[in-house]
Amino acid sequence: MVSDKTYKLIFWCAVLIVLLLSLLPISAPELGLFQWQDKLHHFITYSGLCFLGIQAYGQNHSVWVIGFILVLFGLVIELAQSLTGYRFGDPIDLAANTLGIIVAGVFFHKQRNKL
Helix, strand or coil, X not given: CCCHHHHHHHHHHHXXXXXXXXXXXXXXXXXXXXXXXXXXXXHHHHXXXXXXXXXXXXXXXXXXXXXXXXXXXXXXXXXXXXXXXXXXXXXXXXXXXXXXXXXXHHHHHHHHHHC
16 A cells, blocks of 8 residues: 555646646647547646645545635646747646546545545
């Protein structure tokens, strides 16, 4: 079993990686498998962050508090991207982030209520 400390370390490393990849002047390779592919990446990334956040802090905090903080994190990143000269904030990215958080939050909320 993974300890809370380990989940906290993994969570904060993941947050830092998302922050850096979101704000550094780099671009992901265009694989072009389907339209809106990057939105799926946003969904998966933020549902993963929500999973890690709940594992790290879910014993002491509500799933929805963790989710709300992650939505604010996504909003701040999108706003920060719009202030750079090389990245662009996208409300649809924020929507994909939020949807990923909601799906993960609902899943964990239902799991927690089963126990």
